[in-house]
Amino acid sequence: MLRGKPASSADTQQNAAEGLLGSGAGRVAVIAAGLIVVAIGAGLAIAGLTKRFERHLRVSRMTRATRNLLRRLGEVGFTAKGIAYGIAGVLFVTAALQYDPSKARGLDAALRALAGETYGFWLLLLVALGFLSYGLFSMAEAKYRKV
Template sequence: MSTDNTWLEKLTRAGFIGYGIVHLLFAYVVVRIALGRPAADGDQSGAMQKLAESPFGAALIVVIVIGLAAMALWQVLEIFEPRRPWERVASAGRAAFYLYLGWNGVKVLRGKPASSADTQQNAAEGLLGSDLGRFAVLAAGVVVAGIGVGLAVAGLTKRFERHLRVSRMSRATRDLLRRLGEVGFTTKGIAYGIAGALFIVAAVQYDPDKARGLDAALRTLAAETYGTWLLLLVALGFLAYGLFSMAEARYRKI
């Protein structure tokens, strides 16, 4: 990003804080599902709905939406930088995801249902009625699973460190962020991998109930023998990812 865009850099860094908060709240939603007390969908939209219930939730969601918009613009600008093709595609995907989360926040502020899980299920139900639509659901599953693999690989190989201003960190800070990144990226990757696999199952079995993204992935884990403990581990991973994202507000290369 050009140094002339200091205002965008500041908004983007604030966006990382908001992005981290969303993941911390998502971890809380996962804990509730693990304990058998779900109060919202098990995804980022459910986290925002939970945030809206707090006294200053609406104001915080406004800040988060503005930050997400700045992060999306930042990624759009990155597309036009001299980079490798796959990096440009990744930036486009991140921009779309940030805008999607921001739009969910806008819907929460407007008092409208923001269930991305229901939206995904309803879309899949309509698509599964045709061969072309079934292929679209299958392709979506492959893409989501691929994103999950990419996140997990980034966590296991510590590839996320290349995006950080490591030279500005103390040794203790670097070690802490490395651990948070390893746990957070790997856990998020596994969750997205399961969600993608369930989209594929939905296409193969004509079952739109499985095309609910992260919500379906979490409830699938909940049904396992050690489901409660698995979900608590997932919550811990997303807690780590949220803290890592908040630290990116200071140390991310922008």
């Protein structure tokens, strides 16, 4: 970026994966990184599905309607974010297994992979709604988070 070239996070991830795949233990490191990202995604999705995020909220200060709304936004948002991270992690593992650094592109490539599917538009719409839900949940969380 300092040299005037726009650098995306995908380019940075691809360059890092390329360097790692060129070294002896690099392939294992890229697989490990991918599995860690998959695990983080699974943790986020599980937190959404089990409503674990509610432990960090002052539920007693909410009205019933607010509590129900935040519960739904958290369920959808955390699950969608977890799925997106999981896809990105799988792309990292795939890049390492196939020795193809161009596949280690991160979240933007994960979303492009979804777009390439038969129902890509609808999948992306669902992911976008999930991210919107997560964003709305995060804004409300700022008010009700236990500190």
